[in-house]
Amino acid sequence: MLVSSTHTAHAQEKSGIKEGFVLKEQSAKILLIRPTIKVGAQSTGRMFEPNADWTAQAKENLGAALAVAQGRLGNEVIVAEEPIGAAAEKMADYRALFSVLADSVIRYQFFPGNRLPTKKRKGVFDWTMGPGVAEIGKGTGADYALFIHNEDQYGSTGRKILQIVAAMAYVSVKSGEHAGYAGLVDLRTGDLVWLNADRAMGGDVRTPEGAQKRIAQLLEDFPGSTSKPAPAIAAAK
Amino acid sequence: MAACLAATPPAFAKGDAIPALPTYTAAYEPQGVDERGLWMQMDEAERALRDSKAVINDPGLVQYVRDVVCRTVGEDRCRTVRVYILRDASFNASMAPNGMMLVHTGLLLRARSEAELAAILGHEFAHFELRHSLNGFKQRRTATDIFEWAGVVVSGAVAVGGRGAYQVARAARSVQMSAVRSIFSNSREQERQADRLSMAYLRTSPYDPQCFSQIWSRLMDEADATAHGRRQRSRRYDKVSFFATHPTDLERATYLREIADGMNKSGADAAERYRTALTAWHPQLLADQIRLNDFEGTDYLLTGLARDRWTASLLFARGELYRTRGHPRDLVSAVSFYRDAIAQDATNAEAYRGMGLAQLRSRDPQAAETLKKYLAMKPDASDNAMISTLLQ
Numbered sequence: 001m002l003v004s005s006t007h008t009a010h011a012q013e014k015s016g017i018k019e020g021f022v023l024k025e026q027s028a029k030i031l032l033i034r035p036t037i038k039v040g041a042q043s044t045g046r047m048f049e050p051n052a053d054w055t056a057q058a059k060e061n062l063g064a065a066l067a068v069a070q071g072r073l074g075n076e077v078i079v080a081e082e083p084i085g086a087a088a089e090k091m092a093d094y095r096a097l098f099s100v101l102a103d104s105v106i107r108y109q110f111f112p113g114n115r116l117p118t119k120k121r122k123g124v125f126d127w128t129m130g131p132g133v134a135e136i137g138k139g140t141g142a143d144y145a146l147f148i149h150n151e152d153q154y155g156s157t158g159r160k161i162l163q164i165v166a167a168m169a170y171v172s173v174k175s176g177e178h179a180g181y182a183g184l185v186d187l188r189t190g191d192l193v194w195l196n197a198d199r200a201m202g203g204d205v206r207t208p209e210g211a212q213k214r215i216a217q218l219l220e221d222f223p224g225s226t227s228k229p230a231p232a233i234a235a236a237k
Numbered sequence: 238m239a240a241c242l243a244a245t246p247p248a249f250a251k252g253d254a255i256p257a258l259p260t261y262t263a264a265y266e267p268q269g270v271d272e273r274g275l276w277m278q279m280d281e282a283e284r285a286l287r288d289s290k291a292v293i294n295d296p297g298l299v300q301y302v303r304d305v306v307c308r309t310v311g312e313d314r315c316r317t318v319r320v321y322i323l324r325d326a327s328f329n330a331s332m333a334p335n336g337m338m339l340v341h342t343g344l345l346l347r348a349r350s351e352a353e354l355a356a357i358l359g360h361e362f363a364h365f366e367l368r369h370s371l372n373g374f375k376q377r378r379t380a381t382d383i384f385e386w387a388g389v390v391v392s393g394a395v396a397v398g399g400r401g402a403y404q405v406a407r408a409a410r411s412v413q414m415s416a417v418r419s420i421f422s423n424s425r426e427q428e429r430q431a432d433r434l435s436m437a438y439l440r441t442s443p444y445d446p447q448c449f450s451q452i453w454s455r456l457m458d459e460a461d462a463t464a465h466g467r468r469q470r471s472r473r474y475d476k477v478s479f480f481a482t483h484p485t486d487l488e489r490a491t492y493l494r495e496i497a498d499g500m501n502k503s504g505a506d507a508a509e510r511y512r513t514a515l516t517a518w519h520p521q522l523l524a525d526q527i528r529l530n531d532f533e534g535t536d537y538l539l540t541g542l543a544r545d546r547w548t549a550s551l552l553f554a555r556g557e558l559y560r561t562r563g564h565p566r567d568l569v570s571a572v573s574f575y576r577d578a579i580a581q582d583a584t585n586a587e588a589y590r591g592m593g594l595a596q597l598r599s600r601d602p603q604a605a606e607t608l609k610k611y612l613a614m615k616p617d618a619s620d621n622a623m624i625s626t627l628l629q
Contacts, residue, residue, distance in 0.1 A: 036281075040274060045381025050274030052267075092288035162385060169393025 013110045015196035015221045016125040023193075023223040024143055028075045031142035031187070033095060034082070036149045037062065039205060042176055044158035054152075054206050061211030062150065069215050073224055078140055087135075094136050097129055098147045102181050106197045127192040129185055137187040145187055148218065150180035152205055178202070182218045194223050254496050255437045259366060261314055272334070272371050279333040286321055286337070293322040293342065293518075301514045302340055302354070309355040309442045310362050318362070326525040328456065332361040334370040345515060346522040347459075347538065348452070351507035355442060356435055356449035363434035369427045376423045383416040417479075424482040432489060436496050445504035450493035453486040459537050460486070466533025523554035532562050552578035553588050560595045571595040586614035590624070597627060 039054040063079070070077045083091045105127055108116045119126070137145060155163070155175030166173040181197035196218060203213030219225065267276040286292060293299075299320050307315035317336040325341040332338045338361060348354040364370070390409035394402040432449075439446040457474055464471040474487035483489075515522075526535055535558050543551050556574035559567040575592035578585055593608035605628055612624060 038278075043378045043382060045378065045383075045385040047378050047381050049271065049378070050278045051270060052273040052277040053270075055277055088288040089290065092285060093290070095285075096289075158382060162389060166389045166393070169389060170396040171389050171392040173389070 013112070014198055015194070016105065016109060017221065017223060018125050018191060018193045019123050021193045021223060023075075028144060028224075029140075029142045030070060030075050030077050030184070031137050031140050031145045032066070032077050032079050033091075033098075033136070033145055033147050034080060035059070035062070035147075036099075036151075037205075038150070039152045040154070041156045042153040042159050043156055044162050046159070048153055049156070054154075057207075058150070058152070058205040058211065061205060061208050062148075062215060064208065065212040065215040066148075066219075068212070069219055073222070075224075077146070078142055080136070080140070080145075083136075090135050094129065094133055095147070098183065098185070099149065101127060101129060101192060102147070102149070102183055102195060102197065105192070105195050106181070110197060125192075127195075129190045129192065131188070131190045133185060133190040134187050142187055144193070145185045146182065147185070148180070148182045150205070150214070150218070151177065153177040180214075180218055184223065194221070196220055196222070254492075255433055255440065255500070258434075258437055258441070261366075263313065263316065265317075267334070271374060272368075275370060275374060276335045279335040279337060282333070283319070283335065283337045286339075291324055293324055295322070295518070298322060298514070298518065302345075302358075305351055305355050306338070306358050306362065309359045309444065310438050311441070314362065314366070317365075324525065326522075326529055330357055330361050332365040334365065334368065336365065338362075338365075342518075342522050342525060345518070346526060346542075347455075348511070349508060349541075350448060351511040352439075352444035352448035352505065353452050354511065355444045356439060356446070357452065359435035359438040359442075360431045360449075362438070363431035364427065367427075367430060367434065369431065373424065373427060377420050380416040380420045384413050387412040387416070421480055421482060425477070425484050428483045428489075429492075432493060433496070436493065436500070439504075440500055440502055443505055445506050446497040446500055446502055447494070448506055450490045450497060453490035453493070455541065457486045457490070459534050459541075462537035463531050463534030466531065519550050520553075523550065524557070527554060527558050527561060530561075532558065547577065549578045549582035549585060549588075552581070553585060553591070556588065556591050556595070560591055563598065565599065568595045568599045572599070572601075584614075586611055586618075589614065590618075590620075593624075 037055060037059050038048075038050065039058045040048055040050040043049055067077050080091075082088075108114060109119045109125070109127075118124075133145065153176055159173075159175045163173045163175045178201045179199045180201060181195065183195040184193050185191070186193050198217060198220075201214060201217050203217065204210030205214050267273045299322060302322065303315070303318065303320045306318055306320065309315075318332075318338050319336060320338050320340060322345070323339050323341050326343040326346070327341055328343045328347050329341045330339060330344050338358070340358070344354070344357060348357065387409040391406045391413075394405040394409070435449065436446055439449070461471045463469075474485045477485060477488075523539075526538065529535065536555070539551055539555050539558070547555075552574045556571045556578060559571035559574065572592055572595050575588045575595070578588045579592070582588075589607050589611035593604050593611055596604035596607055608624055608628055612618065612621060615621075618624070
């Protein structure tokens with residue numbers, strides 16, 4: 001946090017899909033697990049300054065944009081209800097497990113130079129949470145669970161001024177961070193069928209239009225979608 | 238009990254060092270961008286924590302700890318507090334700005350009386366009441382801003398070069414150092430403030446304020462034992478390191494004793510009630526402590542807990558500690574600790590298990606007999622199959 005450094009882009013893959021996986025056509029029911037969404041500013045000294053209003057706006061905008069995007073693919077998104085008691089513990093366990101799983105995929109598969117021996121064969125994407133994960137979808141009739149993690153740090157005015165002044169002194173300073181990932185888990189088998197992770201995303205999630213752009217990036221290469229980026233649609237105001 | 242009796246007469250009156258209790262606002266809502274942002278983060282963290290397996294869900298124990306908080310800070314103030322007991326063997330507790338209080342099991346194991354627990358939780362509540370998270374956040378932000386600007390000056394001076402570049406870079410580096418120093422010295426000052434406010438709570442509580450300083454004296458001894466066991470240099474207590482977030486234990490023990498002496502207040506330490514409340518959890522807490530692989534620190538802790546009486550569960554824990562280190566001489570000691578534990582509590586199957594395993598490694602022919610006894614007492618033990626293979 002205290003040391004200034006410039007960010008170098010490594011050759012990194014952004015998404016993976018399980019070999020031979022085809023999404024249940026046109027009628028998939030997708031259970032949306034409470035997304036982790038953090039939005040705030042980045043101070044001059046690169047500290048994250050959480051912002052409650054921006055986060056609330058982003059949650060709303062991203063939720064609406066997601067429903068629209070999945071609707072266009074013919075899928076239905078069900079928002080997971082907040083569980084109570086033993087079910088709450090199960091849900092907490094699987095949310096925690098997913099974040100570890102996603103980190104592992106990003107670290108040990110998406111970076112080709114760092115790939116585990118078992119992940120080296122071309123086209124292989126073999127990760128699972130185990131069949132026990134079915135329990136979190138019990139009673140919802142959902143086929144898949146969708147996990148979303150999104151973190152935005154918008155460069156503060158101070159950070160931007162620093163960036164400009166630094167540039168005049170031939171020093172490169174990065175302002176802002178926009179990272180996220182989305183993953184789809186088959187609730188019957190527990191297999192991770194698709195994951196997309198991006199460390200540098202566009203779209204201002206604080207606005208409905210920006211959130212649509214962000215969702216389009218988060219869902220890039222989503223099973224059943226075309227590889228083309230989705231055309232911008234009118235904002236739902 | 239005599240655990241908290243004050244032995245030294247007051248060196249000088251320090252009663253004025255304690256602040257008056259601030260006016261208390263019930264159901265406070267966060268104000269401004271920074272505070273609302275911090276609360277949002279903590280609310281989200283609390284959702285995850287509430288359902289986490291790291292938290293011990295024993296309503297009786299949680300209620301007991303909560304009652305201690307309430308007796309310390311008063312009924313009004315404690316209404317804001319949600320207590321979570323974290324299964325973590327380190328000595329720690331914390332309180333988030335939104336009223337979430339975390340109490341580590343390592344603290345519950347080390348405190349010897351309710352008054353000691355009250356002093357620590359009062360200290361955490363003081364951080365909360367003084368809104369230290371927010372102030373610390375703002376202070377760190379200012380300091381890191383300065384650091385970053387000075388960093389650009391350093392890199393710029395190097396990139397541009399020319400005469401005087403070295404002097405400029407050097408001056409900017411020293412600005413960076415003082416910015417970093419300010420973060421840590423601010424943190425230490427907040428700790429002192431929280432200590433003083435905790436003493437103010439203790440003054441109006443039923444507890445004896447002398448207990449607070451005694452915790453730090455014991456922690457120094459435990460840290461010395463740990464350092465000795467790990468062949469490390471013992472940490473010095475007369476010098477504050479650059480990156481220290483807290484005042485040294487010695488400093489705290491000293492000023493807390495002076496304040497308590499100046500208060501001239503006696504109170505209960507409620508050590509017996511504390512012991513009763515924690516008894517059921519002792520085996521679990523001791524097992525977690527032993528897994529830390531800190532032989533001498535743990536032995537110091539066990540000896541302190543036993544004081545004049547080694548209970549069956551403490552003897553068993555000591556047996557486990559010695560057996561885990563496992564030098565031939567430790568195995569001999571372990572067997573005798575298990576034997577004493579069994580003498581007090583013949584139903585302790587685990588003690589037979591430990592004794593049998595220690596005997597087995599010492600090539601003692603009695604081992605088979607002892608392990609058979611364990612299996613007979615606990616036929617559905619999860620390690621039944623493994624122990625059985627050892628017997629063949």
